[in-house]
Amino acid sequence: xxxxxxxxxxxxxxxxxxxxxxxxxxxxxxxxxxxxxxxxxxxxxxxxxxxxxxxxxxxxxxxxxxxxxxxxxxxxxxxxxxxxxxxxxxxxxxxxxxxxxxxxxxxxxxxxxxxxxxxxxxxxxxxxxxxxxxxxxxxxxxxxxxxxxxxxxxxxxxxxxxxxxxxxxxxxxxxxxxxxxxxxxxxxxxxxxxxxxxxxxxxxxxxxxxxxxxxxxxxxxxxxxxxxxxxxxxxxxxxxxxxxxxxxxxxxxxxxxxxxxxxxxxxxxxxxxxxxxxxxxxxxxx
Numbered sequence: 001x002x003x004x005x006x007x008x009x010x011x012x013x014x015x016x017x018x019x020x021x022x023x024x025x026x027x028x029x030x031x032x033x034x035x036x037x038x039x040x041x042x043x044x045x046x047x048x049x050x051x052x053x054x055x056x057x058x059x060x061x062x063x064x065x066x067x068x069x070x071x072x073x074x075x076x077x078x079x080x081x082x083x084x085x086x087x088x089x090x091x092x093x094x095x096x097x098x099x100x101x102x103x104x105x106x107x108x109x110x111x112x113x114x115x116x117x118x119x120x121x122x123x124x125x126x127x128x129x130x131x132x133x134x135x136x137x138x139x140x141x142x143x144x145x146x147x148x149x150x151x152x153x154x155x156x157x158x159x160x161x162x163x164x165x166x167x168x169x170x171x172x173x174x175x176x177x178x179x180x181x182x183x184x185x186x187x188x189x190x191x192x193x194x195x196x197x198x199x200x201x202x203x204x205x206x207x208x209x210x211x212x213x214x215x216x217x218x219x220x221x222x223x224x225x226x227x228x229x230x231x232x233x234x235x236x237x238x239x240x241x242x243x244x245x246x247x248x249x250x251x252x253x254x255x256x257x258x259x260x261x262x263x264x265x266x267x268x269x270x271x272x273x274x275x276x277x278x279x280x281x282x283x284x285x286x
Contacts, residue, residue, distance in 0.1 A: 003047035006054070013058035021055045021063045022168060023048065026096070029130055030070070033092035034222050044095035049102050056112045063103070063114045064171055069157070069184065071097040071118060074225025081231040082118075082180040089223045104178075113177035117168070120184045120230065124161030124249060125256035130270040133158070133250075136195055137257045139271055140202040140214065147273035150220030152192035155227045159185050160249035163242040170240040184230035185242045201254060218273045 001008045003025050012018070025047065027033070027040045048065065055063050072080040073087030088094040106112040123133040136146045167183040175181060189197070192215070199214045200206055235241075261267055 003051050004043060006050050009050050009054045010057075013054045013060075018055075018058060019061045020172065021051070021060055022066065022172075023051055023064065024066045025051075026066075028068075028092060030090050030092045031221050033090055033095070037091035037095075040091050040095045041098075044092075045098045045102065048099035052103050052106055052112075052114070056106055056110060061113065062172065062175075062177070063106075063112065064168065064175070065100065065103040065114060065116045066168075067096050067100050067116055067118045068093065069118050069120050069182070069228040069230050070225070071100065072228060072230075074227060075229055076226055077229075079229045079231045080182070082182055082234060089225055090221075107178040111177070115171055115175040115177060116180040117171055118180065118182050118184075118230070119164060119167075120157035120159050120228070122161055122164050123158050124253055125260075126161075128270060129257075129261065129264060129267055132156075132191065132194065133198075133253065134257055135271055136198050137202065137254055138261050138267070140198055141258060141261065142271075144271070145214050145216040146195040146198070147216050147218050148191055148195060149218060149273075152195070152215075152217065153190050154225065155188050155190045156194075157185050157188045157228065157230070158246070158249075159183070159187075159242055160244035163244050166243070167235060167240050170235070170238050174238040179234075181235050181238075182230040182232045183235055183240075184232040187242075187246055188227070188229075197250070198254075201250065216273075 001012065003009060027043045033040045052063060069080070070090070070093035071086045071088050072084055073089050073093070086097045088097045100116055103114050103116060107114045123131070127134045129135050129138045139146055164183065171181055195215050196211050199211045203210070203214060205211065264270070
């Protein structure tokens with residue numbers, strides 16, 4: 001079903017005994033959001049509104065809205081905590097920030113037990129290869145170069161999928177209604193360093209010149225935040241911390257894509273430097 005179909009969502013809550021909602025559904029590809037801002041607004045804002053309204057009517061026990069560190073905008077030095085202002089710099093992040101406001105309003109107005117999480121980049125097996133880690137792995141495994149936007153100096157924090165699952169289980173159990181929680185990690189690397197790590201592991205080389213051979217610098221996206229440093233102390237106080245070391249997580253991820261890349265529908269399209277998509281034509285909204 002589709003979160004943008006109110007009748008379907010209403011029927012779902014009427015016929016299924018749903019007591020908790022974890023709302024992950026969203027358009028999430030930042031590059032794509034610059035060209036399809038309307039679709040991102042429709043799915044991420046309107047769809048969230050449909051879902052939270054139906055969940056409230058159905059009296060669910062807890063509604064967890066999964067947001068992103070990108071709502072804070074970029075920073076080179078300031079570390080964001082949950083009270084930091086939202087300054088999104090791309091349509092994807094803007095749509096997630098707007099959806100947060102709708103969700104929060106249900107707590108303010110009805111004391112409906114919503115919780116908002118803001119998460120760092122997640123990686124691991126099963127991720128669609130439009131995202132940077134599976135994209136670089138898949139390109140290298142096909143003897144193609146990593147396509148790096150702009151300078152490659154942009155830094156990102158990466159969390160392994162099982163650590164994020166543990167974080168959400170913690171939020172479900174311990175998270176307080178009306179609160180926001182950063183789910184982050186201190187592990188951070190630049191996109192260029194990420195490419196070099198993957199080239200080293202997949203192409204078995206430490207030679208700087210050979211590494212450069214496997215990197216292709218392409219034009220940057222319209223805006224590309226340098227860093228999203230987050231303080232996750234609030235989550236640590238609930239008893240959660242990331243456990244999976246980078247070497248372990250990335251090794252498992254590389255192995256999975258070696259065996260499973262071609263199981264993805266349209267996986268080749270996802271490896272282009274910039275998104276290749278059909279125009280967004282369906283807008284059935286209110």
